[in-house]
Amino acid sequence: MPSVSSPLAEISLEELEGLATTAQYKPVATLTQHLTGINPKTFVGSGKVEEIRLAIKRHNPEAVIFDEELSPRQNRELENIFKCRVIDRPWIILEIFSNHARTREAKTQVELARMKYALPRLTRMWGHLSRQRGGIGMRDVGETQIQLDRRMIRNQIHKLEKKLIQIDKEKKTQRKNRTGTYKVALVGYTNAGKSTLMNCLTGADTLVEDKLFATLDATMRKIKKNFPYPVLLSDTVGLINKLPHDLVASFKSTLDEVRSADLLIHVVDISHPEYIGQMRTTDDLLRQMDMGDIDILIAFNKIDxxxxxxxxxxxxxxxxxxxxxxxxxxxxxxxxxxxxxRHYEKKLVPYHLALDHSQAILVQKIRKFALVLKEDYNSNGIALDLRLSPGAKAKLKFILQQSLKTAAG
Ligand SMILES: Nc1nc2c(ncn2[C@@H]2O[C@H](COP(=O)(O)OP(=O)(O)OP(=O)(O)O)[C@@H](O)[C@H]2O)c(=O)[nH]1
Ligand SMILES: [Mg+2]
Structure with a gap:
């Protein structure tokens, strides 16, 4: 596992070991190099290439994993020299995501990201595409096969993109039905404790594991217990340093739900020595995914x-x-x-509503998403003093329109 040596690189390498283990590789040797410049052909310098070659001879590993993203050319060149599979950090992350994806949406997104990543990197060494070991097989095949595989991948990318557009449409409809409820999303670095916090706040039983990327699909729970108003809480995929670009793009859509959140709770594992760096990575990624403008509340977890x-x-x-x-x-x-x-109440705006007596049935419905401060039944009708969240206004409008339609019909 060659990387650039520095205290930060040490922590990053430790994290890479965690990633490799999660992807079911067993690390046998770690090498670092203090790079003054990146070699466009082999990423590391020629002396280090030789050192890695010797280490390969000694340990006969399944693969050499670089802690940085390699260009397709570097990847090819290194595999030719080492006669061994060469993988980089983004690919390992993609392998893990691929193994952990459960829903149709997450599976499609990960598959798309993997295909896009693999396309320029197909080599004789990697062989043609199969489902073994999280995707790309090891068979040594000829150029014709590679051409065929490229065409197959392009077709596949096209199909997956179409499938995602369809899934996205379905999700938009589901989302419309949820406007009006206060939405809170848990975000943060992988393993920070988001799912555990979700369970703590909701009494739910979301998968909690001491491994990276335990959660891939955004789970949502409505919480009523101990909250004066219903709150929709979502748990999301954990973020990590050097997340593959294609994956960020793919997950932008999974995190659509999060983008419409009223509040983000940034969960931080304060017991981690690199917590500041992890916070920075999370902030950067949130910005890249257009979520930099949502209110954020930081929760420093694991103080025990x-x-x-x-x-x-x-x-x-x-x-x-x-x-x-x-x-x-x-x-x-x-x-x-x-x-x-407190964050929720800060967003509420006063609203005065006058209803007809015939609309009395609506009061119960309104209570589900708005705070009713006063209700006055008089000879003119029902006067309500409400506090509404911005999303609840749209919901109220919808309910009133429906009621008018029913009355007219
Ligand atoms: N000591 C301690 N451990 C905690 C605390 N909260 C969570 N953990 C542990 O941290 C590990 C990761 O917890 P998860 O809730 O799965 O973390 P996550 O942020 O959802 O992780 P991903 O889904 O992988 O992104 C588990 O082993 C939890 O038991 C805490 O307050 N204290
Ligand atoms: Mg989780």
Whole structure:
């Protein structure tokens, strides 16, 4: 696993080992190099290439994994020299995503990202496309086969893109039905504890695992318990440094749901030595996915695992409106709940509504998505004092129109 050597690179390499293990590779040797410039042909310098070649001879590994994205040319060149499969960090991430995807949407998106990534990288070494080992097989095949495979991949990309457009349409319809409810999304670096927090807040049983990318599909739960208003909470895919570009593009659509959220809770594993870097990566990716403008509440999680409370004091000082929690001991969860409610109430606007007596049945419906402060039944009808979220206004309008239609019909 060659990488650029520096303290940051060490942490990145550790993370790469985690990724490789999750993808079911067993690391046998790690090599680093302090690069002053990138070699356009082989990424690392010729001395390091030789060193890796010798390590391959000694360990006979299944693959050599680079912690950086290699260009298709570098990938090809290195495989020719090493006579061994060469993989880079984005590909490992794609392999993991491919193994963990469960829903039709996630599977389609990952497959599309993988195809786009593989297309310029097909080599004799990688052989033709099969489903083995997360996708690209190892058979040594000729140029004609590669040409055939390229054509097959292009067709496949086209089909997958069409399928995604269809899935997207279906999801838009589902989303329309959800306007009006306050939406909160949990975002953050992989393994930060998003799914655990989701379970803590909702009492749900979402998959929690001490591995990278346990969650791939956005799960949603309506929470009523301990909240004065219904809140729709979604758990999302974890983010990571050097996420493949095609995957970011693909997941932009999965995260459509998140893009329409009223509030993002950025879950941070404060017990991780690189938590600041992880926060930065998350912020950058949120911006790339057009989510930089949504209100954010930072939740510093895993405070029970902190070796030194000064770390937390410092973080709370730098990010003053953040909340410290531990999903394990439930410390701080109540404060987080209150903070979510405070954010919600900040967004509510006063609204006065006059209804006919014949529309009395609507009051119950309105109560489900709006705060009813006062209801006055008088000879003219029903006067309501409401507090509405911006999304709830659209919902109210819809309900009133429906009621008028029914009355007219
Ligand atoms: N000590 C401690 N561990 C925690 C806490 N919260 C979560 N964990 C552990 O952290 C690991 C990751 O938790 P998840 O909830 O799966 O993390 P995630 O952010 O959903 O991860 P991905 O879905 O992979 O992005 C699990 O082993 C959890 O048990 C906490 O407050 N304290
Ligand atoms: Mg998760």
């Amino acid at each position: 695992a902190l070796p030194d409370m000064e770390i937390l004091d410092h973080a709370l000082h730098v990010f003053p409106s953040s909340i410290a929690v531990s999903c394990k001991t439930e410390r701080g969860i109540e404060s987080l709940r209150r903070e979510i409610i």
